[in-house]
Amino acid sequence: MFEWVFILISSTLFPFIFIYNFFYKTPFYLLECIAISFPIGIALSSFFSFYIGVFFQIYLSKSHSWIVSLFFFTLTLIELNFFRNQKRNQNQNQKRNQNQNENQNQNQNQNQNENQNKNQNQNETIIKQLINEIYTNGTFSIALFALMILFIYLFHIHFLRYTPDGRYTAMNGFADLPFHENIINSFIHGANSKWKGMNNLKTLFYSNEKFVYPIICNYHTALLVGAGQGGLREMLIIPSIMMIFSFIILLYFLNLRIFKSKNGAVISLFMFFFSGGLGFITFLKKLLTGNDVNLDNLNYVQWIDKGKEYFWWNPVDAMLINQRTSLFGYPIVISIFILLWIILTVDLKTTDFIKYAKAFSLAGFLTGILPLIHLHCFFAVAFVSILLCIFFFPITKPNQWIKYITSWSVFGIVSNIIAFPQLLMFFKRATKEGFAKISPVWIGENTNPFSYLFKALGILLILSIIGIIFLNSKQIKFYISTLLLAIFGWIVLLQPWKFDNMKILQIWFFVASGVAANTLVRCWPPSYIKNEKPLIKFMKTISIFFIIIIFISSIFSGYISVLRLPMKIAGLHSNEDYIVGNWIINNTDADSIFFTDNDYHASPVSTIAGRQIYFGFVGWSMNHGIDYVKRERKKNEMMRLLDDLENQEKADKFNQILDEEKISYIYLTGYRKLSDSVMENLDLKEVLSVSHITVIQRLYPHFD
Template structure:
């Protein structure tokens, strides 16, 4: 209750601040912008004070006091106009939101519940898409309790935490106010899902006058897929593959569908056999918004920023609007760096358009850019650029995104046609139309596409999709308007609706199957034994204790208890630019022969040793550890033990 009240205070204050600053905006837009601002402040204010007061109860109470001061300042500087009341535009927006955002927000709530440490018989369950990333996020949340900034990676001690951590520190705050770890994930996760879904609808309504186009654009973005379903349906009467080898075409008829819905990453949008199918356009709900918390939080800021910028350029400009835009944009780097980059690229394209149109640089651009730079540059210099320089693997040239990985796999355009589907063809066709609004939107969108197509901005080239999805989100609006126009031009054809149904099947079948698979997926992430050993660690070890452990993906010590381990999983760390080979080798030699490698304990200053019966794919002899170390925790049925290292 206290955690929910804490978050609610921020949300209410955010709505009031926007009411004071932008009273002329429609009520629905003001509420959405205000809730988004409240969420941003809930992430950023405690973090700003954490350099002095840590992520502690005192620090969070001080942040609430700072929030009230900011609210008071905004009241004193408020726009004296009467706030716009609920009107026809609001009614139109609510009708569309009830059709679009509400159902998918309910779906988001369900997936947040099933995919974020759902308790069952003492174990903690997740879904397919959260099985990997969630462990890192949970470890960050638990390790930040009472931690000062700058903090360390608890899975790589000694390295500054430079990953955009603010969405996780928000959940840390909820933990401090008494929330369970599951609620600390579900509550902000569902709120952010609702804000992103609502925000896209409101942005589309601001750009397009067609309600049908807005609904279609929404569906194209959030039920996105491609033509991957054709692999599963091709030659369905003959089994052409097997597990791990052309698996999507294994089995016949209904077995193909069963494979998609029940097996590990067999969906037609993000199939694990990349070398066979090259399907990489993941469904944004199933594989992005649910598991990737930083992406979700980033869009909670990005969409309001794009809205404010577009609205400010196409309507009467006000300094207050661009000040708010600059503040929100400036706070993006430690929420989601890719969203910050995408916004910068969009802004640059639209600024060029504005300068050419008006033959001068507007002062509002200077207000926006100046404030954004003032707030963001310290974050970039102190956190982001430092990590990017660790091994020089963050920025490199690479053509055609993941299609060029280890040699081009598909023809250039076919890669996008296959992965994105008919919307990509409609995008190409719509470029031939003389529509000023479409060209303006495409200018901003392709300012993202072109750099992302030629430059990899992080060690894992697949993660450029965080830029491509912003490009696609903007493009979906003119694509949808073009599709609606084509539909209207078929008026008089008796097959008009049949064609529309067929096109919708092609639009949404791959994405729909991916979402349905995610709804059905259920995996045990942490066993009951994992939960028990983590609880013991929380109750019996100091917060700064360091554990020697394996480097597997599932580690209850680093995730559930928030304690430090010598080295985490390579999947997380190499994607953040760290070279972990030295630490991995040290851990392997210690576990293989602890008596001969006691120097590892001294080298890293370890306090405890986590024993499991199998580590590094090798069975271990418990007697080797019993003879050397003092056992402080033992669970024979779970084959887990903890030893005092010193």
């Protein structure tokens, strides 16, 4: 019962114990240890589960889930025993040294007592350590609680919300969620339910095409659903809550470490989550003039001027709820940035090389697992890390060159050994037209780039540029590395759809939001002093007022964008869709290919049953770089033939194409019905009719 719970607990405990024993206090806080453990645990359990299927043909089921759980529980017990023995040996060595040095001077005894007190502090219970961190970061703890309530509610309304009429979603979930359902259900009971490896996965919206996409977040959901006692909705929500919890904590600590201000780090959270440009001005103009503001329809971040789309997405609205790969990949990216910041800002001369190499190894491992979690994240980390390696090179300290180069070599070797096998599946697709070409995002907008980007990002862009004057040399080097990533994303198109570049621009904004927040904190006037001159007090009051206005202006558009999310609910799957989908699951072969008479992206054939569609939603084929033009023409030809199957010549042609494309079922919607004579002539049988949906089986297909 609740096998999915054991998977989550066991796979999270294993990395947590490892990170806690190796990296707690040197360099991580306890909250960071917990936050980093979530994405690592999800990734490790997914990889292990996937390759159980590859090597042993044990696919998603309760027995499969128990194998995963027992494996990680066993590793955890071995790990606990190892660290317990290590600590016992350390204590014995300390006692032995103490006995040997009894006659030494008082200062040495005092040093030993200090070491013992340090060990006692380390032996405090994790609960006490956690409470202490929550208390010392009180403002952040309140912000974390508020943001978690917001995200839990948004996950609730977006992920297949139950209603008497079927399942609903909100706003962008209507476009994005069906794509993830395709992948998840293909692993549970569909075309990929008996996978052979990463290079043998099938694309559901374009039959007989290899599927090339980072699968881990959706495969993990399939793993949890396959374990039993949990529906798809619940298994979408629970890991998402874990990942957003991880994301918020890590983003706070990243900016706390870089800019050394707790208040600034908290402000950076709100600047990131509610980022947006100048759309609020359009909103206020409409509001003040009595015009309809269309809050439920209009996105005041992406659409500012009438009919003009700007290149920015609010991360809550468009990324962290619906772009599941981003939600799972971003915490890992921030973890890597935290590690790199810590490593690059210590004194190489006095730092123990082993500790230095361990931190680089962990950063390399986290980078290496990224390709199948989020490929854009892997590219962004590789891009930024190369720049950091160059910018932080100790050119004036030749005695540190070997140590520096060796440490970065550890990072590169570890990350590439892990990542390279994953990258193989992406190479062929990435060489096609539309990938990695120079195409500035403002081209065709009849405006200059500075005006365009200012409208898109507003005051946040200005603060993140002006704020450079408040940074020291190390902070500047780190920030410029991410800023160059953003400039690259504004100029070079990585995929056919330009808005996919938003996935790397958000990574720049992890640090840019910290720079913007740091600017406000540094401009905040000092506290009022007793007997201070009235003019000085007045100037301070005016300064505070303007800083508050600037802060509100920087997040107002994003706030409107988030506020509108619950206001427009869309039906995704009707009850009839589930009847059809479940019938297909129980009565058709998992490898069956369906010809559908529409390209509806949420067709129950793929999203519920996980079966392949001959040619589904064209937008997904375009975004994935599939050469779909010939098939689109052929489907259009089939649609014309379908409407005139009484003609024997056309019926024969239609049947021939069905054989060539290995299509076993025809899925009709709306008004389309085939006559009895056509059904008999083509050896077809109506096997299901529900409401407006008809499923027809080919009785004697002739596949080569």
